[in-house]
Amino acid sequence: MTARKKTKRTSFQANQEELKLRCAWLYYVEGMTQEQVAHNLGISRLKVLRLLAATREDGTVQIIINSQAQSSLALQRALEKHLGLFEAIVVPSSDQSESTIAGVVGYAAARFLSEQVSDGLSVGVGWGGALQACMRALTWHEVSDMTVVSLLGGLTRASVHNPSSVAWRLADFYQAELYQITAPVFLPDNSLVTALWDQADFRALRERARSVDIALFSVGDLSAQASIFRRGILSTDDAKSLRDSGAVGDVLCHFIDKTGEVIDHPVNRRVMAINPTDLMQVPKVVIASGGVRKVQAIRAGLLATGARVLITDVAAANALLELPAIERTSS
Structure with a gap:
């Protein structure tokens, strides 16, 4: 793989990681709907679903349930x-x-x-x-x-x-x-x-x-x-x-x-x-x-x-x- 191709691939991966984080922030922190997230980021709702699933899979997003059990x-x-x-x-x-x-x-x-x-x-x-x-x-x-x-x-x-x-x-x-x-x-x-x-x-x-x-x-x-x-x-x-x-x-x-x-x-x-x-x-x-x-x-x-x-x-x-x-x- 040439240096240029490597650079492009690294840049693409970095952009995808940033997009995933922005998607998670808008949905989980700011409380936007998936449709609103898609509109805000200029991507499809299906893409939003995939990015959110990825944040749960790789541990980017953690869900903690507090309970007095x-x-x-x-x-x-x-x-x-x-x-x-x-x-x-x-x-x-x-x-x-x-x-x-x-x-x-x-x-x-x-x-x-x-x-x-x-x-x-x-x-x-x-x-x-x-x-x-x-x-x-x-x-x-x-x-x-x-x-x-x-x-x-x-x-x-x-x-x-x-x-x-x-x-x-x-x-x-x-x-x-x-x-x-x-x-x-x-x-x-x-x-x-x-x-x-x-x-x-x-x-x-x-x-x-x-x-x-x-x-x-x-x-x-x-x-x-x-x-x-x-x-x-x-x-x-x-x-x-x-x-x-x-x-x-x-x-x-x-x-x-x-x-x-x-x-x-x-x-x-x-x-x-x-x-x-x-x-x-x-x-x-x-x-x-x-x-x-x-x-x-x-x-x-x-x-x-x-x-x-x-x-x-x-x-x-x-x-x-x-x-x-x-x-x-x-x-």
Whole structure:
């Protein structure tokens, strides 16, 4: 591409960004109708609709609902006591569909993470539907020296659902330095996993992951709806074998039993990701997951990682209160 073409493209992108911001300002701040915005900017109403949708998608526009939800506060406090949490964030959900739960939990996770962002912060992130939604609802802050660490490998076929894509999007949004596990999340055999972790770069990345300020991730269950099986990363035969071995779900693609222990299974020996126990010393470990079908996995994930912050939905919170309490040491 010639320098002139590059300049024209950059200029076009800048103009589009300015147009998008002006469109959002007129509609959301000045309260104009879409027809009025279109007339003011000299564009079609369809163009206005597309620009407004883009501002919601990329996080330019955030919608915050203020409410004195005393019942939610009581539920949060009950969950904190029952599970030994420092903080529980419980959000309403209109139904238990995968997309709805991921959307509301992800939005709450974005609010939480955006408030934590500061100069010099290091964040380790996993993946999942809630975290994909989280990346679309972040609030921009001007920060310096921020670091993002992907806690698991990726897929050989690039996709928006690639496990490593969440870390990339977070680093891109805050213009942070990114460290990635540049290997498939599941390798053919454990000898390759061992050989890679023996490399100096991967050893250094593991140490960096252990020393992040915040670790944010979701957990998965063993149902057909779980991302890891729905997207064909692992097979239904793998799911059955894991269930038969006592697994209730996964944390960073490591399958764990109801006590939070990583089970002895061939799948776990092939995974290229940070072990859940490596997060035990991280100051703030956050699980963002919802849905009643995930409650066993959520509880096990809290035990596996020592997580003391949970972001979930009302239905899952109530179901968690019906499971045995978690006793924590005072720390």
